[in-house]
Amino acid sequence: MSETYTLKLCGLERTLPIIQVSPQLSIASFVVLGDTELICRVAPELVKRLPEIDVIVTAEAKGIPLAFEISRLLTMNFIIARKSVKPYMQNPLVVSVYSITTQKEQILCLDNKDVLAIKGKRVAIIDDVISTGQSINAVEQLIRQAGGIVSARAAILAEGDAADRNDIIYLEKLPLFVKN
Template structure:
């Protein structure tokens, strides 16, 4: 390939970094692809790093050593995060979201890539300095969000099933009481899903009593995996004493009364 201009090289470097968040890319890769010396690539990277940082679009970190290179860490600026949380509050205030049983219909939001893309960056930014091997969720509504967080952190997603499946091989099953339905439920996970002595983050759509989070904690114990963080989109503050103590949310509300969500606001992350 002929030589490319700096303008062209920084575009390609940006594209490659962004599509593989938290994965170390050696300078050799850029050097070969773009037919440029490593010293030239290093200068290109400075430009990419500076503008992304200036516009609060993410961080480019340098990892030194034999397996070194650079990696992209998605982040979102404080103001943009707050703006997004406020937008989310408005969307949740929409008429007709509170359905029979005082449940909140939020499936449309949880399956909207534009919304979940942003929510995923907020949660993965929060956990960016946590050493983590897996992002775990329980089917179904939290899966896209958990997937985004896993992608941003550069780790494997793990999904606990509510029933055992023939396609999963031998599984471990635990019982837990869901705060949403108040019923005894089951969670299963294939024995092949996780390596022992790992660290995991649990991501879900909704937190009420923390029953599901406690269930995940119990399930992870069976896999010798430590639960090192919990993140949810929406926190129901009605239950003050949760079964788990440390977690983070994007949006919170006080209660659901007479088909209305009371006192919905960005979580304390945005105070």
């Protein structure tokens, strides 16, 4: 039987499998896709902690349900930084990112219509988990290139050292499991 981590969050409990991502590091695998109950429970708690914002931006894909629910509660649309340039995109902004969960370089991009929606606006970056901060940094780079103002960086969980950051909003800490 594999090892697990019990996460208690907003009155809910989830049993997360512990997954080895490198010879020295394992993580508790937290996947919000499809967990409607959890999304609907955590989104109002994050909304309470957000400053005044004009736009919500998330990276594809695991942050999408959370960004949707937060946008629904705030009655505003949200923007998705896509992982590839799509044929419909005109003059996309593109940045590279290396994430702990993908373990390879990938890109994030915004269509020009999204750039125009962000320009001069106060933006909240929304994600499921902030760990190394690389994904959030890439989204922030896109927002700054688009002329937006990052007002908040928010996630359900802060993993490992991310919980020590004072520039992010999160609900609970998620530990990392390091072999010495």
